[in-house]
Amino acid sequence: MSLAVAAPGGSTRPALAAGIGCYVLWGFVPALFITMGRAGATPWEILAQRIIWSAPLALLLVVLARQLPEVWAIFTRPKVLGWLALSTVMISINWTVFVWAVNNGHNLEASLGYYINPLLNMAVGAALFRERIDRIGAAAIALAVMGVLLQAVALGHPPLISLAVAGAFCAYGVIRKRVDASAQAGLLVECLFLFPIGLAYAGWLHAHGGLFGRAVTSSLLLATAGPMTVVPLALFAWAARRLPFSTVGFLQFIVPTLGFATGLETGEKLTPLTGLSFVFIWIGALVFMFGAWRAGRRRRVAQLATGQSPA
Secondary structure: OOOOOOEOOEOOHHHHHHHHHHHHHHHOHHHHHHHHHHHOOOHHHHHHHHHHHHHHHHHHHHHHOOOHHHHHHHOOOHHHHHHHHHHHHHHHHHHHHHHHHHOOOOHHHHHHHHHHHHHHHHHHHHHHHOOOOOHHHHHHHHHHHHHHHHHHHHHOOOOHHHHHHHHHHHHHHHHHHHOOOOHHHHHHHHHHHHHHHHHHHHHHHHOOOOOOOOOHHHHHHHHOOOHHHHHHHHHHHHHHOOOOHHHHHHHOOHHHHHHHHHHHHOOOOOOHHHHHHHHHHHHHHHHHHHHHHHHHHHHHHHHHHOOOOOO
């Protein structure tokens, strides 16, 4: 279980900084969506506005990076376009479930999904990218499985929200790591796939009493869904191509910690059994982080011993 490997053409530090930045921003997204809901927006309007405002910002990133030719090239490569269409489906599932969950009193269950996801990433990293899982990693996964089982008992049914959030985002990360497209160009193509759907629904909603357009303050609030989507997603896609999949999962613990705090702050009930399920997940996260730290320390010692400069 490695903490990091050198990014193509340079140090891992920029990739780690991008990964940390994206997850901190994502950690504040639930509070933003809850604020929008309290202002009168439905989860579906929030989702539509998120899609609409993401597209122009994604285009801006591509223009600044001078990657428009790459975007045109993607549309001439059916295989790449097909993979990006699939990644669009995965991120759409993640967005839909997450927005609905945080605005319907299920923020704790959604945050559990993001605690599960890093450990799921580690398992997928071993299966698809040949990243080694040692005994510490296996113990972390076992603790996470126990946490999920306890959550299922506490809910009286499988934690479908948690599993949908974790599974869809894990699949998205796998596809974006393997698809032959840069972070910004791929993100713009995904946004272009979704834009007509979001625009059509927002137009219908505007004619039937939607929140957007009724007041400047509420309209600006909904528009912030764009930058809070595109900026961390672009950072994630860029970092995911330069870091081991297990490292991406390690950083992701930032998101559910902030989401968990938001759930408690907004008055969601934490039962003893649900709390116990989180304890198992947290212990698994700590075990995982210890293993990643130990692996990173060993790698740095080995680099120093061979005269290499640690990344």
